[in-house]
Amino acid sequence: MSEIVLHNYFRSSTSYRVRIALEMKGLSYAYVAHHLRHGEHREPPYLAVNPQGLVPALVWTDGHVLLQSLAIIEFLDEMVPEPPLLPADPLGRARVRMLAQMIACDIHPVNNLRILTSLRAVFGASDADVANWFRHWVNETFEPLEKILAESPETGRFCHGDAPGLADICLVAQVANNARFDVDMGPYPVISRIAANCMELPAFIKAAPKNQPDAE
């Protein structure tokens, strides 16, 4: 049994998600930084660990390499059940996974660094074009997300009741990302309230980008 290793990057919001889950579960881990803007994740030593060349990758204590932040977080939740990151009932789990995937499938992938870089390289997108693209796709999903959270009796102090979980993890990481592109959070009071509630918790604070060893 070895130490858990997290290959990640302070500013990567998918890395941030996994760091929050590790902190919530009380798991210590070795932090290995890969500077995305310097292309360190596309070099052979890291590709030998993760052929996809993306962060995060988590090396479990038995040497298994796990990719994809939501898959990693559900694995951690199964290995260390307390505190639970998903509700106990199937409909509750479906709701939390839905909220998480609205962010993880419909916002983050179209706004991550590799896509923004491609928009510049392939279509000559300017800084303003890139910022507009980012904000557009955030708003396309944050509008229905806000509506769902505001209208559901299942929303509490956090996305699902009064304990933080998988959906809150994704929400906080996205809200942090939004700040880099000056997304107007005015139309999203419920999302903002939940993010603020999360940021009072030690696990979310310790996992925040600015508190990582590779933070600039």
Next chain:
Amino acid sequence: MSEIVLHNYFRSSTSYRVRIALEMKGLSYAYVAHHLRHGEHREPPYLAVNPQGLVPALVWTDGHVLLQSLAIIEFLDEMVPEPPLLPADPLGRARVRMLAQMIACDIHPVNNLRILTSLRAVFGASDADVANWFRHWVNETFEPLEKILAESPETGRFCHGDAPGLADICLVAQVANNARFDVDMGPYPVISRIAANCMELPAFIKAAPKNQPDAE
């Protein structure tokens, strides 16, 4: 208790995923088609069901509306355990979710209709630009996916052993999508073999786009 209702579109690959899962579980459902190219998913009656205005949305027998294909499929797997769509062990589940999310997070979102439409509208992308964009992001993930599947002793007749599951569902829907943009599948013999094995199964055949009532 009412009938299960699936709001979907024959050509939507996320709809295709849910249709396969419903067929595998032996669940009958009412098929409600929304023609994406005509914008039917953005009209008020559907927005009242699904504020996100995307397909698929599944209305469960108790009236709950579930969004996000992977969340829906895991819900179906929890409600109807046989045949299982995820392995019994946590590391196996993490591997299957990882393979599914490589497709569901890293390929599909950047290549779906709303993104391709935006590339045309915002950046003046031509048909050739759009096809190149689509193929680029498929190849970026299919290369490591092929490598992972080819090198893992856990790969069998399907992505994980000899029974089809969540990863195969995502793989088949993506391979069907690829055909629309002439993605060269030559470099992907393992992915192609698994897709072919799936397409021998009644659930995958019945769920295929061309076999839906709204197919053109």
